[in-house]
Amino acid sequence: MPRADAQRNVDALLAAAKEEFVSSGVDVSVRAIAGRAGVGTATLYRHFPTRADLISAVFHREIEELLATAASLSESCEPGEALDRWVDRYIDFVATKHGLAAALHSGDPAFSGLREHFEEHVAPALQTLLDRAERAGLISPGTDALDLLGAIANLCIPPPGSNDTSRAYRMVALLLRGLRSDAARSMAERPSP
Amino acid sequence: MPRADAQRNVDALLAAAKEEFVSSGVDVSVRAIAGRAGVGTATLYRHFPTRADLISAVFHREIEELLATAASLSESCEPGEALDRWVDRYIDFVATKHGLAAALHSGDPAFSGLREHFEEHVAPALQTLLDRAERAGLISPGTDALDLLGAIANLCIPPPGSNDTSRAYRMVALLLRGLRSDAARSMAERPSP
Numbered sequence: 203m204p205r206a207d208a209q210r211n212v213d214a215l216l217a218a219a220k221e222e223f224v225s226s227g228v229d230v231s232v233r234a235i236a237g238r239a240g241v242g243t244a245t246l247y248r249h250f251p252t253r254a255d256l257i258s259a260v261f262h263r264e265i266e267e268l269l270a271t272a273a274s275l276s277e278s279c280e281p282g283e284a285l286d287r288w289v290d291r292y293i294d295f296v297a298t299k300h301g302l303a304a305a306l307h308s309g310d311p312a313f314s315g316l317r318e319h320f321e322e323h324v325a326p327a328l329q330t331l332l333d334r335a336e337r338a339g340l341i342s343p344g345t346d347a348l349d350l351l352g353a354i355a356n357l358c359i360p361p362p363g364s365n366d367t368s369r370a371y372r373m374v375a376l377l378l379r380g381l382r383s384d385a386a387r388s389m390a391e392r393p394s395p
Numbered sequence: 396m397p398r399a400d401a402q403r404n405v406d407a408l409l410a411a412a413k414e415e416f417v418s419s420g421v422d423v424s425v426r427a428i429a430g431r432a433g434v435g436t437a438t439l440y441r442h443f444p445t446r447a448d449l450i451s452a453v454f455h456r457e458i459e460e461l462l463a464t465a466a467s468l469s470e471s472c473e474p475g476e477a478l479d480r481w482v483d484r485y486i487d488f489v490a491t492k493h494g495l496a497a498a499l500h501s502g503d504p505a506f507s508g509l510r511e512h513f514e515e516h517v518a519p520a521l522q523t524l525l526d527r528a529e530r531a532g533l534i535s536p537g538t539d540a541l542d543l544l545g546a547i548a549n550l551c552i553p554p555p556g557s558n559d560t561s562r563a564y565r566m567v568a569l570l571l572r573g574l575r576s577d578a579a580r581s582m583a584e585r586p587s588p
Binding site: 317349350352353356357359361362369372373375376377378379380381382383 | 510545546549550562565568570572
């Protein structure tokens with residue numbers, strides 16, 4: 203098979219797997235993923251011998267997108283807006299992809315490397331946005347990106363027996379207001395120019 | 396057995412069960428609980444025929460204490476301090492009694508009534524503290540107690556593979572600052588007397 207075709211299959215499988223994980227969780231059948239990608243299960247298994255390989259590949263791609271979003275928001279937006287928009291993108295990642303998040307936080311050794319990869323790459327990307335907002339006087343200093351990522355992920359856990367994600371957005375907004383409140387207070391104390 | 400002795404056994408069993416649940420989770424052996432209470436397992440089973448009965452009884456007592464704390468803080472403290480101190484007490488309840496919290500949120504039908512009992516009683520107690528703080532101009536209006544209880548409970552979930560509760564306290568403090576920030580900003584805009 204030509205290389206370009208193989209890459210096309212991989213792309214289609216990753217996109218299909220992501221959609222199936224979002225709608226049905228990480229335990230969705232391999233057949234459903236292959237069907238959505240328009241390939242046979244043999245092709246799926248050739249590229250991703252185990253379910254963990256596929257989950258891992260989807261996760262790596264999601265992380266790449268979170269990093270690319272952080273970089274582009276840093277270039278195109280004011281520090282406060284960049285932070286807010288990136289956090290929205292991250293909530294989206296956690297809240298809608300709860301099946302993936304469950305695998306990430308399952309403590310299953312098959313995914314322990316994934317969690318480290320996530321922490322090693324996503325935390326510095328958020329830290330860059332936080333540092334930029336701090337230098338602009340928008341947030342109080344000393345906020346730890348890893349703490350914040352964990353707190354936001356926890357706030358995205360829906361109430362028992364519910365799929366309501368609106369509470370997640372409201373409560374994360376409250377958390378971000380808290381992050382800004384000390385800085386806002388000290389700004390308010392400065393004399394007007 | 397005289398009634399007072401029976402009540403003494405119940406009290407000892409509830410106190411022992413609570414301590415064992417805190418240190419070992421709700422799956423701790425019945426023998427360990429009876430041993431700590433200084434009674435035989437037959438006595439334990441006479442008062443609490445199933446494990447669920449015992450978990451339920453411990454939970455009801457904990458809820459009574461949360462309600463009593465809310466009432467006494469309302470009488471003895473300023474609105475802001477009462478709110479902060481009650482939330483600290485609640486974090487304590489959730490963060491240290493994570494085994495109990497897991498049962499509460501397990502979706503197990505044996506505990507579904509407990510969750511309702513919790514929501515029906517604890518949410519109004521917190522709402523009273525929130526309304527009082529709102530009337531004092533300390534927090535922005537419209538905060539839902541049930542949302543906040545859920546968000547705080549989620550923030551108390553420790554990072555994967557860790558028992559660190561310090562993040563919970565830091566992140567809940569941020570959430571409470573967020574709750575106060577809008578009110579603080581509108582206070583700052585008022586002319587000084």
